[in-house]
Amino acid sequence: MNKKKAITLISTCSLVSLLAVGCSNGSGGEASNGGSETIEFMHLWPQGSSAEHHRIVNEIVADFEEESGISVDMQVLSNEQYKDQITILSASNSLPDVGMTWAAGYLDPFVEGNKFAPLDDLLDDGLREEFVAGTLEAYEKEGETYGLPLELNTVYIYYNKSIFDDYQLEVPETYEEFEQVIHTLKDENVNPIALGNGDRWTGSMWYMYFADRIGGSETLTSAIDRSGSFEDEALVEAAAKIQELVENDSFVSGFNGLADEEAKSMFMNEQAAMYMIATWDLPNFTTNEDIPQEFRDSVGYFTFPTVEGAGDPKSYVGGPGVGLFISEDSDVKEESKQFATYFVEQWGERAVSEAGVLPATTVDSDALDLPDMYVDVLNDLNEATNLTLYADVQMSAATAQTHLDLIQSLFGLEITPEEFAEAHENALSDE
Secondary structure: OOOOOEEEOOOOOOOOOOOOOOOOOOOOOOOOOOOOOEEEEEEOOOOOOOHHHHHHHHHHHHHHHHHHOOEEEEEEOOHHHHHHHHHHHHHOOOOOOEEEEOOHHHHHHHHHOOOEOOOHHHHHHHHHHHEOOOOHHHHEEOOEEOOEEOEEEEEEEEEEHHHHHHOOOOOOOEHHHHHHHHHHHHHOOOOOEEOOOOOOHHHHHHHHHHHHHHHOOOHHHHHHHOOOOOOOHHHHHHHHHHHHHHHOOOEOOOHHHOOHHHHHHHHHOOOOOEEEEEHHHHHHHHOOOOOOHHHHHOEEEEOOOEEOOEOOOOEEEEEEOOEEEEEOOOOOHHHHHHHHHHHHHHHHHHHHHHHOOOEOEOOOHHHOOOOHHHHHHHHHHHHOOEEEOOHHHHOOHHHHHHHHHHHHHHHOOOOOHHHHHHHHHHHHHHO
16 A cells, blocks of 8 residues: 555535534543643544544553553544534634644645644654555645544445345446446336435535546646636536436435435445445444344445546545644643654554554555455555545635535536536635
């Protein structure tokens, strides 16, 4: 996994939510062996929704405290709550010493406001080589790095092998073959694709793949960074392909009002043959003992097909997930860097082998006892030619909101592909 990868800085998953904040203290404040310094650490993996992540974090923190003599005071919030709380804490100059951040455009206000510390001194001390080539670039601004990525996700279409076998369906490699699979499933009264586009970022992934396959990896990037236009013919055609799928009844009924969790449940209850999601859901399809083994055995995946002969199957929508930041105003900055380095080094193999997370650091898959699907995905990463980072992360908060609203309108057939492109162009130009 050391091959250099190009990461296209584009976007999705906007997680903004104005919710009340809950937190829990994970370490009791004082260092276990008498250390006088305390690091405040905030993360977004609560025990209820992210049990394995939560357990691994607690064990890493406990080991660090014992080895270093430095206490770590933890606060834990849900994913939605976390993003809002970090914004509030930043505005009041009260960021934790170490916290979690997203890449690309999400970083901009924190870097511009001098809230996050540059970490290149830490990376240049030997840590840089630990990361999968290309992952750190998503956390760079003006030549400096402001985050240490922990996760790396790629988006696939998962499918039910039993359903495919029942109707003698082959994994599609081209869009034309994909359409034929959908047509056959509809004829057999089987829902082709589970989609919960009430969350909107789910639909954005479909659009981004069409944009990549039709226009290549740079077209959408150029539209967002203003070196190109969102009214590029390929981006309009990508929007038209989305509406083509909708008009062909490719998705489950009511998809534009369903949450992603509802769509996922439909796929996992075998009420739909296919479902697009990132590799953060791999445990549900491989190792999660709460999911029936029969279902897990029936799940396969395939990369997004080529479209009319165009597109690189090794170009993925995906990229780094959350990463660690260190507050520029931290009173314990050196201790925080020590903790962040320790955390990254400990997280890699444990994340993939114990929690099913694909880490942003290199892992020797041959040395680990992993399900076949994990090995296949790790091999895909090793051969990837491009990773296109989710679109709304690259955009400003306001433009990301516009993008997600337009995605829902596009899937709802409320606007034309041309109107979709024009509205994006206007929003980006206004900035």
